[in-house]
Amino acid sequence: MLTGKYTSQLSDKQIEQLKLFAQLLQDHNKYLNLTRITEIDQIWTRHFEDSLQALAVLETLRLPGRKNSLIDIGSGGGFPALVLAVALPDWNIVSVEATGKKARFQHTAAEKMGLNNVDIYPERAEILANQFDFRGQFDAAVTRAMGRLSIISELTMPFIKTGGKFICWKGPKLDQELIAGKAAIELLGGRDINIIPYNLPGVADSDYKLLEATQVSPVPGQYPREYKTIKASPLGEKT
């Protein structure tokens, strides 16, 4: 398996957990369609090492004597939620995935990996975001491969506490999405947008970026709107 900056820092136990996760992904992918990436080195780089890029930002949120919390919106086969749950055993991780069979796969995988710091919800983000014990409760809300910035910010930011972080993984399309995305993030109470470029081992000409923003005030109560409205008139975009 091909390791990178973050996967090479994992303990033996964490490596065993991720090896098992890779095996489960390969086995279940045959009928669940969890990922297009099925070759082992590619799983380690494009899924595991990629998911761990958020550690650079998450480590800045740690406060002594208290458990941090993170929510992943649209986690699919478990990225980045389960990978971060392996790397951050002292964090509470919540994984939200609308498709029941993918959420069930994550449940099986988390159990087999012996993870007791992750809860998986087969639910839509825009429903959970209005529930008292989810709204504004998390130190970080993250999302990967979930679509345009102007849409995912509305689905993800309502979960973040004031002072917490919004983090999303982006590729070359970020440049086209950035003006509207920034406007959306600011409408939703986010500031200090920072873009962190990164490379993955063995991936030539990669143009990957992590976008982070700080939640400086609560998301206004009218957001998130219904999904069809979010899609029809994304925040910050001219429609």
Ligand SMILES: C[S@@+](CC[C@H](N)C(=O)[O-])C[C@H]1O[C@@H](n2cnc3c(N)ncnc32)[C@H](O)[C@@H]1O
């Ligand atoms: C392209 S996949 C990305 C999965 C994973 N984050 C990854 O990086 O591989 C997007 C996932 O988001 C889920 N999804 C889409 N809209 C959602 C919503 N409103 N709430 C929760 N999950 C959602 C879909 O079911 C799908 O599994």
